Amino acid sequence: MRETVAYIAAATVAAAMIGTIARRGGPYFARPATVYDHVARERHPTIDDIRVCAAAAPLMPRGATVTIIKPSEKPNDDTTHADTAVGLLPYQRVVAPGSGVRAEYVITIRGPLDDRSYRLVQSFAEGSLYTLQK
Amino acid sequence: MTTLLGLVAWLLLPLFGLWTWRIDFVRRLDAAARIAIAAAAGALVTGVVMFTMSILGIRWSHTTLFLILGIIAVAGIVAVARTRAESREVRSRNIVADIAIVLLLVLAAYAAVDARESSGDLHYFWGPKGVRFARAGGIDADFLRNRDFYSMHPDYPPLVPLLYAWSMVVSRRFAWWAAVLSGPLLLAGIAAVVRALGGKGALTVLTVVTLAQAMLVGYAAGAADPLLVFFEAIALAALAFVEDPRAQTTLAAIGLAGAVWTKIEGTTFAIAVIVALVSVRPREWKRAAIMAAPAAALVAAWTLYISVAGVLDMYAAAGRFPIHPEVLPRTLGLMGSAASYEAFWIPWIAPLLFVATGDWRRAAFPLLVAALTILAAIYFYIHAGDPAWWIASSAPRVLMTPVLALDIAASASTRSRSSPQVEPAAA
Numbered sequence: 340m341r342e343t344v345a346y347i348a349a350a351t352v353a354a355a356m357i358g359t360i361a362r363r364g365g366p367y368f369a370r371p372a373t374v375y376d377h378v379a380r381e382r383h384p385t386i387d388d389i390r391v392c393a394a395a396a397p398l399m400p401r402g403a404t405v406t407i408i409k410p411s412e413k414p415n416d417d418t419t420h421a422d423t424a425v426g427l428l429p430y431q432r433v434v435a436p437g438s439g440v441r442a443e444y445v446i447t448i449r450g451p452l453d454d455r456s457y458r459l460v461q462s463f464a465e466g467s468l469y470t471l472q473k
Numbered sequence: 474m475t476t477l478l479g480l481v482a483w484l485l486l487p488l489f490g491l492w493t494w495r496i497d498f499v500r501r502l503d504a505a506a507r508i509a510i511a512a513a514a515g516a517l518v519t520g521v522v523m524f525t526m527s528i529l530g531i532r533w534s535h536t537t538l539f540l541i542l543g544i545i546a547v548a549g550i551v552a553v554a555r556t557r558a559e560s561r562e563v564r565s566r567n568i569v570a571d572i573a574i575v576l577l578l579v580l581a582a583y584a585a586v587d588a589r590e591s592s593g594d595l596h597y598f599w600g601p602k603g604v605r606f607a608r609a610g611g612i613d614a615d616f617l618r619n620r621d622f623y624s625m626h627p628d629y630p631p632l633v634p635l636l637y638a639w640s641m642v643v644s645r646r647f648a649w650w651a652a653v654l655s656g657p658l659l660l661a662g663i664a665a666v667v668r669a670l671g672g673k674g675a676l677t678v679l680t681v682v683t684l685a686q687a688m689l690v691g692y693a694a695g696a697a698d699p700l701l702v703f704f705e706a707i708a709l710a711a712l713a714f715v716e717d718p719r720a721q722t723t724l725a726a727i728g729l730a731g732a733v734w735t736k737i738e739g740t741t742f743a744i745a746v747i748v749a750l751v752s753v754r755p756r757e758w759k760r761a762a763i764m765a766a767p768a769a770a771l772v773a774a775w776t777l778y779i780s781v782a783g784v785l786d787m788y789a790a791a792g793r794f795p796i797h798p799e800v801l802p803r804t805l806g807l808m809g810s811a812a813s814y815e816a817f818w819i820p821w822i823a824p825l826l827f828v829a830t831g832d833w834r835r836a837a838f839p840l841l842v843a844a845l846t847i848l849a850a851i852y853f854y855i856h857a858g859d860p861a862w863w864i865a866s867s868a869p870r871v872l873m874t875p876v877l878a879l880d881i882a883a884s885a886s887t888r889s890r891s892s893p894q895v896e897p898a899a900a
Contacts, residue, residue, distance in 0.1 A: 341827065341887060345675035348823035349573065352682045355816035356580060359689050363589050371588035374653050378591055378692060385596050418624055419597050425622065426601035426647060429608050435621030 479648020490514025603637025
């Protein structure tokens with residue numbers, strides 16, 4: 340009897356688990372490009388960081404200083420973009436926005452950089468890479 | 474290829490914990506449980522080796538890490554080979570339960586592989602710390618001191634970043650997917666340990682599905698929580714089910730030491746375990762002290778390191794944040810909501826039902842751990858003036874500890890005094 344009750348409880352939780360998976364939306368059998376592709380029906384904000392950093396990384400020399408911002412969040416820059424970039428740009432030196440360091444490169448997420456001392460290097464679907472004008 | 478190598482790094486961990494197979498009790502467990510216990514010990518050994526190398530200024534590299542960990546692995550293999558071959562595989566006692574566990578692990582692996590339960594914290598700080606440490610060839614104190622990255626919690630316990638750095642040393646580039654997949658891998662380890670030590674097929678299935686759902690709801694893949702619960706499961710199962718004193722002490726010590734070096738909540742858990750143990754079995758206080766000693770030493774070593782490095786923060790937070798008693802009702806409501814695990818609170822109701830209808834005295838120890846860890850979570854949450862976001866983002870993961878303890882309590886309450894999980898040693 341106890342065993343049966345335990346299995347019924349386990350089956351109910353397993354059904355709930357399938358429901359949780361389903362509620363996060365499809366596609367259900369497409370290979371995700373990033374680890375956040377299917378965590379919710381809404382797009383996870385870190386997907387943009389991952390994609391733009393992957394695209395920008397080869398365009399910057401090793402050891403270059405770089406910061407990453409989302410222009411729509413100014414002036415309250417979210418430091419999680421810089422935190423995330425630390426893991427995504429292992430060969431560059433990531434500096435946080437507002438740290439006082441004028442980075443050699445700036446990566447923007449979903450918006451242009453409003454700073455004439457930087458010029459555009461390349462635009463990507465999720466953002467752009469800028470470099471400090473000499 | 475990066476993902477594969479990153480996973481290989483995780484799969485190598487049991488090699489560094491083979492010394493646990495010298496314990497008679499462990500040697501007589503089934504292969505899955507032996508590997509899981511060796512993996513826990515191996516993860517701890519790897520972390521301690523990397524930490525010690527950092528302190529001594531020995532740079533992590535393929536050469537240095539493979540040499541040192543290789544020696545440990547070979548020593549373990551030799552020691553196991555010299556031990557009398559008296560192990561026996563346990564025959565499957567419950568094929569229905571075993572099939573159910575495998576199906577649940579497949580479902581959990583699907584959720585991880587299909588990017589449905591990845592933790593935001595993986596990219597916010599656990600992963601970046603691992604990357605920075607691997608690139609620096611050691612724990613990067615300058616990086617931890619950098620106020621720009623204060624939100625990465627500079628003094629959080631080091632084991633997960635160390636293991637991520639180990640994974641990156643093996644794969645050369647950080648394997649984000651391997652970090653995510655470590656979640657279901659650790660769940661498989663929990664299943665193996667609880668199944669082998671608990672010996673109750675259906676209740677092990679309930680434990681596995683509960684934790685699988687909790688990890689899914691809590692977005693735990695790639696965060697520290699699966700590793701924390703893995704260590705906690707070993708400690709709780711050892712103390713609730715294992716009657717061999719040497720094995721119980723050793724396994725509990727591994728579980729507690731791993732927990733305290735994985736998350737700050739691990740220290741809370743370790744304190745809860747020791748308090749519960751001494752309360753329920755007061756005559757065992759000496760053994761409780763022995764099993765807590767490695768955990769205490771690791772906490773002391775890390776606290777000393779972060780003090781010297783100048784990044785002591787959350788470990789010294791007592792008194793910094795005032796208690797807000799007025800938020801207690803709201804905190805309880807929010808925690809209660811999070812505790813449903815989108816499964817109608819069955820993960821709590823079902824084990825409590827078994828305890829209520831079983832021998833609750835046999836379940837006293839894990840029940841007390843569950844109660845203490847819930848109280849600790851409440852205590853922490855009421856330090857926030859508005860704990861809503863904090864609870865929403867962390868409670869499903871934080872509550873995995875008491876819900877696991879309840880599942881262990883359910884098994885303990887329905888368990889006979891003999892240890893059915895191992896067969897007698899061969900003559």
